[in-house]
Amino acid sequence: GNSVTQMEGPVTLSEEAFLTINCTYTATGYPSLFWYVQYPGEGLQLLLKATKADDKGSNKGFEATYRKETTSFHLEKGSVQVSDSAVYFCALYNQGGKLIFGQGTELSVKP
């Protein structure tokens, strides 16, 4: 079946630190991969996406590269800010018509 596994949180970093949130997936076929972000008290919003192998999605300083050989889509940011504190979800979308989420990783950035 299809599934997404993320590193467990919470992740606590100091401002300007480097961020990596690991995400691996299991899927049949060639899914599209996404990172969604959920700020406190809000719904999810798309952060970035990649639709095929070696694609790199990027937005707001965040990046993730679709690695088919390692079935991974790790999220990175070179210098986090307090305003990046949120829950981050890795997700895949495949021909079954389902958007399947990982368990979410809570990020807390301290000044």
Add this chain to the structure above:
Amino acid sequence: DTAVSQTPKYLVTQMGNDKSIKCEQNLGHDTMYWYKQDSKKFLKIMFSYNNKELIINETVPNRFSPKSPDKAHLNLHINSLELGDSAVYFCASSQELTGVYNTEAFFGQGTRLTVV
């Protein structure tokens, strides 16, 4: 202009009651979803409708019944509420394109349901 709106935002009710959550989207999308987010933030899809037709119906108690009067609305009715139903329920919508699997889903702000 809210793209996906849910009402109510908060809902506190007693066990055994019946309640509904409403969702509307003004994006012109043809697919809508209900997700349940538990206290650990885990998101699980419950239902998906495409043009008012039920597409995905995960293993959800039949106390939960979605209803889509038109493609812009997807409501969730819950009968005989139980303590374990306490969660945040998110509505979402997307525009499904045949053969295209990179479509973005837009989420509402969520309805926090507390059953006491």
